[in-house]
Amino acid sequence: MHITPTPFNNLVVIEPNVFKDNRGYFFESWNRAAFEIAGLPADYVQDNQSASAGNVLRGLHFQVPPHDQGKLVRVLKGSVLDVVVDLRRDEPTYGRHFKLTLTAGNHKMLYVPPGFAHGFLTLEDDTVFFYKCSRHYNKDAERAIRWNDPDLAIDWETEQPMLSDKDQQAMLFRAFDSPF
Secondary structure, three states, rough: OEEEEOOOOOEEEEOOOOOOEEEEEEEEOOOOOHHHOOOOOOOOOOOEEEEOOOOOEEEEEOOOOOOOOOOEEEEEEEEEEEEEOOOOOOOOOOEEEEEEEEOOOOOOOEEEEEEEHHHEEEEEOOOEEEEOOOOOOOOHHHHEOOOOOOOOOOOOOOOOEEEEEHHOOOOOOHOOOOOO
C-alpha cells in the first residue's frame, strides 16, 4: 500500500497494491494490521454504500462531536470527484478544500479524519461509492455545508448537479461555528 500525504494534516490518499493478470485483479482494500503499521486509524464501526446516477452531488456532510467521524472512502463502480473541507479551527488549512478523482479503475482511497466536511459528485451513471466510518451515524449530530458556498469557492466542474432537499438547504460556511 502506498500512502500519499496531502497538504492537510492527517488527510491521506491510499493506493493499494493491485495484483493484475488475465483473469482480472486482486487487492486488499483494508487490513487492520497494515493500517496500524502505517499509522492510520484501524477502528471502524459502520460501512456505508450508495449508488447514484451521473451528476449527483452528495455533500458536504459531517457529524459534530462527540459523534464526529473519520471515513475511509472509495469507489466500487464508476467515478466521483471527491471533495473535503477542513473544519478544524486550529489547522492552517481551516476553510480550505481538497479534491481528488476516485474511480473503480484507479482503486485510490481517501482517509478523511474527523473534523472535515465530505462530499462527492458522481461523474458517470451507476456509480457505487463505499465508505467505512469510525463512529455510527447519529441524526442529531449530522450537519451539512452548502456545496456551492461562495466562501469555499469549490470548482465542482458542474453547474446544475442533482441534489437532495437537505443539501439544497444546507448552511453557509460563515454561519457554521466549528466545534472542531
